Amino acid sequence: MRTSIDARANLDLIEENYRRWQQNPESVDSGWSAFFEGFELGNLPQRDGAAVAEAEAREAALQTRIDGLVYAYCMLGHTIARVDPLAETPPKNPLLSLSEFGFRESDLDLRVSSKFFLDNRQMTLREMIAGLERIYADSIGSEFMHIQDPRIREWVRRRLETRPHKHSTPREVQVALLRALLEAESFEIFLHTRYAGQKRFSLQGAESLMVILETILHRCPDGGVEEICMGMAHRGRLNVLANFLRKSLKVVFTEFSENYIPDLVAGNGDVKYHLGYHSVRRLASGAEIEIRLSGNPSHLEAVDPVVEGKARARQRIRGDTEHRRKVLPLLVHGDAAFIAQGIVAETLNLSQLHGYSTGGTVHIVVNNQIGFTTLPKDARSSQYATDVAKMIEAPIFHVNGDDPLAVKFVSDMAFDFRQQFGRDVVIDLYSYRRYGHNEGDEPSFTQPDLYAKIDKRPSVTQLYKRELLEAGTLSEDDAASLETEFALRLEMTRDEVNAIEKRKASEKAKFRESTAIFQPEYTSTSEPTAISEKTLKTVVDGLTRVPEGFEVQPKIKRIVLDHQRKVFEEGGPYEWHYAEALAFGSLLLEGIPVRLSGQDSSRGTFSTRHSVLYDAKTGRPYVPLMHLADKQARICIYNSPLSEAAVLGFDYGYSLDYPKMLCLWEAQFGDFANAAQTIIDQFIVSAESKWQQPSGIVLLLPHGYEGQGAEHSSARLERFLQACAEDNIQVCNLTTAAQYFHVLRRQMKREF
Known part of the structure; x- marks a missing residue:
């Protein structure tokens, strides 16, 4: 390109090219580059303090804008994150536009860096924005800038920056995630077809909950956790009981029987999706983790403080009253109840109190973006269902439930955060509800447009399986083998239960909930209460x-x-x-x-x-x-x-x-x-x-x-x-x- 320099008619053009040349000599035409090199050389001996100050001021102004850009993504990146699996277009926020920071498209190749991003690494502005988008506005939207302790903010920021690329995830990890998803989906489909019309409060649409639970479980041994105390409502509870706590499928299927009578000493029992359970999971490493799921009523979130109290007691029993890291309280919430029930705020407030702290709780919000028939706009005054957790400065990670690798990443980070700081942390699992509130409900009566979209959407399991197949991580035979394994196990167990049902009552197997505590018959007599x-x-x-x-x-x-x-x-x-x-x-x-x-x-x-x-x-x-x-x-x-x-x-x-x-x-x-x-x-x-x-x-x-x-x-x-x-x-x-x-x-x- 021929450039007329002698005319000096366009001072703005000269200044603009000079600024670009200072940042990156290769970003301007060779004619401009030669001119500026000569200009710098000719003026070098004569540069006075004013010129130096002016150049430094320009550099400082640019750096301020760059740092402001990074800060804005840390603060607001979650507002444009692609966390909603049902969204057709990514959200926009004008506060994160180039013009907001005084940049233009022509500035994208400027060489920049920031001490607040990737250790001050040099890169182009284009590369920086792409990195910020991937870290703060992709499948994960992170809220942590409300935390007042800079040490904690810095820890979260650095962990977010370490998020690996998909192609760098080991094959065995990806297959393990698919296995957890397939196991959850197979269970739900089986119940849907074999026990049609019965209430089960399906997990379908939010199967990635199992990815969170399995990830946290397998981190426990190395993290020093010996026991998990859980509380959750009805949504997905049967799946969690069967596939996470490993409650016998025989017991689960028997509870669906019309003739099922629980083997109780006394009392009335409860519906199957309220029952608690206690188990010990033995991991491949040989480690054993105790898991206790509390029984809960239909009153949503009422179980939260009960779980915290149980966890505190278990910590005392295990001699862990100083650091409180051996027993992990884990609460699974629904989005509508988490923001609406006052007992949630009351329980959060206990988290750092001397007499009630449990060393931090991992909160998982299964955010299917609806409460029975009520949409978010009618359910809360805040932007997110998780905003109540900001009162205790808990970091909040919104994550797209249809991205299992992102779900695993935030699960790892949430676990490490709790173990590191002894504070609460929230995972907001954006998902959807494939059917109605329960299996007898018709959601299209009130949300026809939403359910038209859901009906067409493949499950996260099928989406992830397709992704692994296309990447060559998994073969068709491997995938089919996994699906057959789960389906066969479910069918064989059901056949066994059906056979038991046909026996005489006296020969039927008895099933007892492991949370039951059997005690002597009540008596009004007691040991002497006097003292010497x-x-x-x-x-x-x-x-x-x-x-x-x-x-x-x-x-x-x-x-x-x-x-x-x-x-x-x-x-x-x-x-x-x-x-x-x-x-x-x-x-x-x-x-x-x-x-x-x-x-x-x-x-x-x-x-x-x-x-x-x-x-x-x-x-x-x-x-x-x-x-x-x-x-x-x-x-x-x-x-x-x-x-x-x-x-x-x-x-x-x-x-x-x-x-x-x-x-x-x-x-x-x-x-x-x-x-x-x-x-x-x-x-x-x-x-x-x-x-x-x-x-x-x-x-x-x-x-x-x-x-x-x-x-x-x-x-x-x-x-x-x-x-x-x-x-x-x-x-x-x-x-x-x-x-x-x-x-x-x-x-x-x-x-x-």
């Missing part, structure tokens, strides 16, 4: 003793320590709070641990308990009940957040897995217990009947007619009495401190 004078003195001595140098507040010394000593020496009378402390202390000396949690419980709402003393000068806490004797059990007394449902759910879950502990939840006033009514109705009073799961949880419901109005007077005892049936709960309306003392001790003395 020696034990009483030991407890009182401990309650009224403080370490040397600990300065008790004068009023506390007078009304608590001195008063307790005086009452003991005079032989009574013992007040309610004193009787409680004596009951706790005597149990501790017998090796029985105690956990008490509730609002303001350490001092007591009515300033009566004072279980924790504070140094008048330093504020240092001291718990007298922890210092009764050299050999005693541990007591934990926690002030809970201002929440009833999640805290009671947590303590109930704790009581299930640690029955040898006296576990108490205290309502601030008894009347406030109705804020946790779902936990009371669906778990505490009914779980033994539904799932054969008894609990020793104690609810303290302080109340009395003291002129404080209708909300502070009765604890609604009539409601609890209405809930009594088949010896499920005891309602104790105590009238003396002595009764309170003995009933607390009786709770741990009688047969559980």
Whole structure:
């Protein structure tokens, strides 16, 4: 190209080409390049400070725009990510356009770099944008810039940048992913054809959930996890039971039988997609991972705090109370419930609290983009169903469920994040629901356009199988062999169940849910609850003793320590709070641990308990009940957040897995217990009947007619009495401190 330089008529053109030449000499015509080289050479000795400053300013301005571009993709890349498998076109965001950062198409070949992207590696602007698109706006949309800790943000950013290209994934990994998908799909298709019309709340459309679960499971041994505590709703639950927890297919199919009667000691049982399970998965490496899936009611998300409490108890049982990495809480949510149910926010708020933390939870949102018949625009005011998790600064990874490799990548990252930081993390699995809310529902009544699109879409399993076949990773014979293997296993098991059905009732195989806890028949008798004078003195001595140098507040010394000593020496009378402390202390000396949690419980709402003393000068806490004797059990007394449902759910879950502990939840006033009514109705009073799961949880419901109005007077005892049936709960309306003392001790003395 011939360029007229002498005319100097177009100063803008000269400046533009000069800027481009400075960035990359090869980006301009050879004539321009020669001119600028001569210009630089001729002016080199005469370059003054102003010229240098101007050049540096231009470079700084460019770098600012480049860094701004990278920051924008970190912050907003998720808004244009291709995470929706049903979307026909990728979303757009003008804030991520070239012009927004002062660039034009002609700038795409500029040589650029940023210390915030790929370790400051030099590349063209075109290559940088392509890299940013792949990392932040492809099948994964990541939200992490709301996290205030720069160390955590940097960890997430660097992990995202390590995402491998598809062609670099080992063959055995890709085949394992296909196997998990085929197993899930085969199971659903089998149920759909052999048990047509029966409710099962299919996983179809979101089969990649199994990729997440299997990925996390196989990371557990190297990550130091020995046990997974799970909670999930009905969607895909049967698939998870059969293919993840390895519940016997014979049992699963038997539960579909019209003649099925569960082998229960007592009670009514529950529908098959509410049942819990406990299993041990033995991996190819030889490692064994324990998995516990909690039974849950139809009340969506109510199981969340229960699982957290169970996980906390399991951590204590495994001696992991410092780092809390050996037991992993894993919750599977639905998109509509995750954003709408208040107990989700309550449970999230427990995540970093001293008395309730479980070392981080992996949350999986099976986002089929519909709640029964309700679309997202009618279900939430936020952009995402997962926005509630930002309140605890959890990283959120939105991922396209039709991209199994991307799903595996975020699963690996979520697991590592939890193990690294001990914090919650969210995987938002974008998927769809192939059929209606249940198999008897017709979704096209309310979403005809959506279901016309879904009906035409191949499953993720078939899409991924095709991808592997086209890439030569898998042969047609290999694929057919896998499909035949799963289909044959399902058919043979069903034939076996059908044969059992034809036998006489006395010859039928009995199936028992492994979550059932069988216990002796109820009796009102118990071991003696009185204590010796020696034990009483030991407890009182401990309650009224403080370490040397600990300065008790004068009023506390007078009304608590001195008063307790005086009452003991005079032989009574013992007040309610004193009787409680004596009951706790005597149990501790017998090796029985105690956990008490509730609002303001350490001092007591009515300033009566004072279980924790504070140094008048330093504020240092001291718990007298922890210092009764050299050999005693541990007591934990926690002030809970201002929440009833999640805290009671947590303590109930704790009581299930640690029955040898006296576990108490205290309502601030008894009347406030109705804020946790779902936990009371669906778990505490009914779980033994539904799932054969008894609990020793104690609810303290302080109340009395003291002129404080209708909300502070009765604890609604009539409601609890209405809930009594088949010896499920005891309602104790105590009238003396002595009764309170003995009933607390009786709770741990009688047969559980």
